Amino acid sequence: MRILLKSIHLVDPGAGRNGRFDVLMEDDRILRVGPGLPADGAHVVELPSALVVTPGLIDMHVHLREPGHEHKETIATGTASAVAGGFTAVACMPNTDPVNDHSAVTEFIVKRAAEAKLARVYPIGAVSMGSNGQQLTEIGDLRHAGCVAISDDGRPVATALLMRRAMEYASMFGMPVIDHCEDPSLKGDGVAHEGPVAAMLGLRGIPGAAESVGVERDIAVAEMTAGHVHIAHMSARQSLRAVRAGKAAGIRVTCEVTPHHFVLTDQALAERGGYDANTKMNPPLREEADRAAMIEGLRDGSIDVIATDHAPHHADEKSLEFDRAPFGIVGLETAVSLCLDRLVHGGVIGLPRLVELLSLNPARVLGIPGGTLSEGAQADLTVLAPDATVTIDARSFKSKSKNTPFDGWTLKGGVAATIVGGRVVYANENMPVGRKLRDTT
Amino acid sequence: MTSATALRSRHLLGIADLDPSEIELVLETALAMKEIGTRPIKKVPTLRGRTIINLFFEPSTRTRMSFELAEKRLSADTLGMTTTGSSVSKGETLADTARTLEAMAPDMIVMRHGASGAPHQLSRICRASIINAGDGMHEHPTQALLDALTMLERKRRLAGLQVAIIGDLVHSRVLRSNVLLLTRMGAAVRACGPATLVPPGLDRLGVRVTTSIDEALDGADVVMMLRVQHERMSGLFLPSVREYFTFFGLTPARLERAAPDVIVMHPGPMNRGVEIDSEVADGPWSVILDQVANGVAVRMAVLYLLAGGEAEA
Numbered sequence: 045m046r047i048l049l050k051s052i053h054l055v056d057p058g059a060g061r062n063g064r065f066d067v068l069m070e071d072d073r074i075l076r077v078g079p080g081l082p083a084d085g086a087h088v089v090e091l092p093s094a095l096v097v098t099p100g101l102i103d104m105h106v107h108l109r110e111p112g113h114e115h116k117e118t119i120a121t122g123t124a125s126a127v128a129g130g131f132t133a134v135a136c137m138p139n140t141d142p143v144n145d146h147s148a149v150t151e152f153i154v155k156r157a158a159e160a161k162l163a164r165v166y167p168i169g170a171v172s173m174g175s176n177g178q179q180l181t182e183i184g185d186l187r188h189a190g191c192v193a194i195s196d197d198g199r200p201v202a203t204a205l206l207m208r209r210a211m212e213y214a215s216m217f218g219m220p221v222i223d224h225c226e227d228p229s230l231k232g233d234g235v236a237h238e239g240p241v242a243a244m245l246g247l248r249g250i251p252g253a254a255e256s257v258g259v260e261r262d263i264a265v266a267e268m269t270a271g272h273v274h275i276a277h278m279s280a281r282q283s284l285r286a287v288r289a290g291k292a293a294g295i296r297v298t299c300e301v302t303p304h305h306f307v308l309t310d311q312a313l314a315e316r317g318g319y320d321a322n323t324k325m326n327p328p329l330r331e332e333a334d335r336a337a338m339i340e341g342l343r344d345g346s347i348d349v350i351a352t353d354h355a356p357h358h359a360d361e362k363s364l365e366f367d368r369a370p371f372g373i374v375g376l377e378t379a380v381s382l383c384l385d386r387l388v389h390g391g392v393i394g395l396p397r398l399v400e401l402l403s404l405n406p407a408r409v410l411g412i413p414g415g416t417l418s419e420g421a422q423a424d425l426t427v428l429a430p431d432a433t434v435t436i437d438a439r440s441f442k443s444k445s446k447n448t449p450f451d452g453w454t455l456k457g458g459v460a461a462t463i464v465g466g467r468v469v470y471a472n473e474n475m476p477v478g479r480k481l482r483d484t485t
Numbered sequence: 486m487t488s489a490t491a492l493r494s495r496h497l498l499g500i501a502d503l504d505p506s507e508i509e510l511v512l513e514t515a516l517a518m519k520e521i522g523t524r525p526i527k528k529v530p531t532l533r534g535r536t537i538i539n540l541f542f543e544p545s546t547r548t549r550m551s552f553e554l555a556e557k558r559l560s561a562d563t564l565g566m567t568t569t570g571s572s573v574s575k576g577e578t579l580a581d582t583a584r585t586l587e588a589m590a591p592d593m594i595v596m597r598h599g600a601s602g603a604p605h606q607l608s609r610i611c612r613a614s615i616i617n618a619g620d621g622m623h624e625h626p627t628q629a630l631l632d633a634l635t636m637l638e639r640k641r642r643l644a645g646l647q648v649a650i651i652g653d654l655v656h657s658r659v660l661r662s663n664v665l666l667l668t669r670m671g672a673a674v675r676a677c678g679p680a681t682l683v684p685p686g687l688d689r690l691g692v693r694v695t696t697s698i699d700e701a702l703d704g705a706d707v708v709m710m711l712r713v714q715h716e717r718m719s720g721l722f723l724p725s726v727r728e729y730f731t732f733f734g735l736t737p738a739r740l741e742r743a744a745p746d747v748i749v750m751h752p753g754p755m756n757r758g759v760e761i762d763s764e765v766a767d768g769p770w771s772v773i774l775d776q777v778a779n780g781v782a783v784r785m786a787v788l789y790l791l792a793g794g795e796a797e798a
Contacts, residue, residue, distance in 0.1 A: 238685050238686075239685060239686045240685075240686030240687075240689045240690060241686075242684075242686070243655075243661075243684035243685065243686040243687055243690070244501075244661065244686075244690065245601055245602065245623060246601035246602075246620070246621050246622035246623030246624070246658060246661060247601050247602075247621075247622070247623075248622070249684070249685065251685070317605055317608075317609060318602055318605050319601070319602030319605050319606060360578065363578065363579075363580045363606075364578060364579065364580075365579055365598070365600035365602070365603050365606065366600060366601065366602045366603075366606075367599075367600040367601065367621070368600065
């Protein structure tokens with residue numbers, strides 16, 4: 045079946061496009077993109093002019109929790125959450141139970157994702173067996189089973205030597221090593237950013253240096269090995285300084301930041317009566333100078349990717365004492381609205397740069413298809429409604445978990461529809477265009 | 486400043502929630518309560534028929550006994566629960582414990598917990614008034630109030646007082662509540678401890694931070710010593726007890742730098758020979774036992790005011 049999206053506002057920085065174009069799709073592929081394409085018997089779909097079509101958004105840092113923690117999330121609910129948030133693909137971290145340190149686990153994830161038929165799922169394999177920092181996983185075998193990167197996320201890559209060997213070995217397969225940068229001794233049993241807010245709330249601190257020490261180490265190892273290190277969920281201004289210096293020196297270092305780290309600060313821990321465990325994440329919400337630095341990094345191009353670190357936890361776990369509650373928040377269904385509201389409407393960046401951060405660059409970092417709508421590419425598209433008013437309602441999340449600090453927030457910008465392989469896998473029922481698109485394909 | 490006649494909140498979670506007029510109200514009420522302790526029959530019917538649960542998730546002797554005495558002097562029905570032998574050791578969550586207690590319809594819950602913010606979480610679940618008897622490293626509001634009452638009795642004022650707080654700052658809820666109270670009431674606070682035990686950012690909270698005990702003591706009207714726990718010696722915080730006492734122990738010689746009429750306070754329990762020399766602890770400067778006596782009066786005042794303050798004291 046052929047569908048012609050007629051005269052839509054296409055933002056595709058990878059192809060240098062930002063304007064009115066036609067997109068012709070056949071089945072699961074993009075056939076042609078250009079101005080004034082002939083209908084040629086294709087079903088013609090026109091969209092309201094306020095909507096924006098982009099290459100499918102890619103979240104390269106999520107926790108789908110399956111296998112092992114299905115009470116928090118499953119691959120089916122996690123990918124439903126992804127497409128509801130406008131993401132056509134996600135890369136899932138290996139800290140499941142069992143850890144994704146073996147091709148059998150990878151194959152299980154790939155199979156479950158295929159059954160769910162929602163977002164594409166790219167597994168990330170573990171660096172070390174059990175993510176225990178002792179022995180390398182069978183990285184080549186993981187690659188062949190479908191892994192696109194390796195990481196011990198949830199924990200840092202334990203030692204500089206392990207990082208060295210992982211980078212050397214993974215580079216044979218063209219895979220980046222993604223590191224959750226953290227010096228365990230500096231982090232200690234901290235639960236909040238070390239600063240005046242933690243001091244007054246009596247919470248043990250995690251200094252910014254606990255992260256940047258790890259970033260500096262990884263950049264040094266990347267230089268030595270000529271490998272590619274990707275810094276996960278960067279939060280501290282010292283880390284950004286190190287990344288800038290590494291890039292300037294020509295070292296292969298890329299990095300991502302989460303929406304919560306560029307929207308919130310540690311002040312959120314003291315608000316609404318204080319100690320809401322939905323403000324507890326690792327790395328922690330940092331102070332204003334760090335938040336402002338992340339915004340500047342997004343603006344000036346030093347930050348490559350926005351990723352959510354979607355970390356579902358059950359309400360029972362999050363209702364424990366702040367010290368005991370697990371780290372992390374869900375992010376898939378709030379990211380686009382936060383980005384459009386704070387970054388685009390906030391005047392930080394334009395739509396093309398946002399699409400780089402949410403689609404083009406994550407595809408490039410992971411070396412996966414997508415990120416731009418070239419002819420012959422898979423037909424993964426996201427339809428944004430940049431001017432829609434959206435109120436976050438955690439109860440309506442497709443994710444199994446509702447742990448978000450953004451519940452009740454009203455933001456400008458949302459998702460109208462998500463198309464994966466030419467299929468409308470999500471249509472926003474609150475928008476007429478969503479229903480129309482769903483009925484079309 | 487208009488003077489308060491009641492507390493705005495039905496909980497006492499921290500000094501952070503009290504404005505200066507409310508602090509004054511508690512202190513004035515405590516002075517009235519003190520008189521009850523001097524009567525031959527030290528009991529008034531103020532809280533008769535009210536149920537108070539003392540919920541202690543951490544071991545405590547003096548705070549718990551002080552609260553119990555205050556409750557009994559006000560004729561409340563009290564019962565206590567400690568972690569040992571309770572369902573908490575069987576893995577029950579704080580929220581479930583709270584709901585269980587709530588079903589017993591207590592009027593007030595006095596709570597001590599090892600996690601900062603635990604009483605705040607409880608207050609979002611329970612209808613009962615929650616009184617924070619110490620949460621983690623966060624606050625210990627009745628301690629700061631009894632400290633203020635002690636200073637007020639001895640110095641006749643809080644505004645303008647030079648108060649030195651010395652010891653393990655980072656782990657101390659007593660420090661945090663005292664800093665909030667004293668800065669709110671116009672006193673000047675110097676906080677002193679080894680750099681490893683100073684919470685980063687403390688200097689941005691209206692406190693002068695120093696690592697020199699001599700500088701902290703210089704002209705001080707009040708010296709408050711904080712307990713240094715022996716486990717700090719193993720956590721890379723401090724080299725040894727001996728070294729700590731050499732540089733931060735309060736001795737009579739050091740105390741000469743303070744104001745001539747200086748008073749020395751300690752929330753207890755003291756580590757003699759660690760943070761304080763016995764000669765100081767037992768000397769003429771010491772008001773440590775006054776603090777204990779004032780603790781009962783302040784807690785009676787807090788219970789009375791949170792109960793609505795409608796009965797005659």
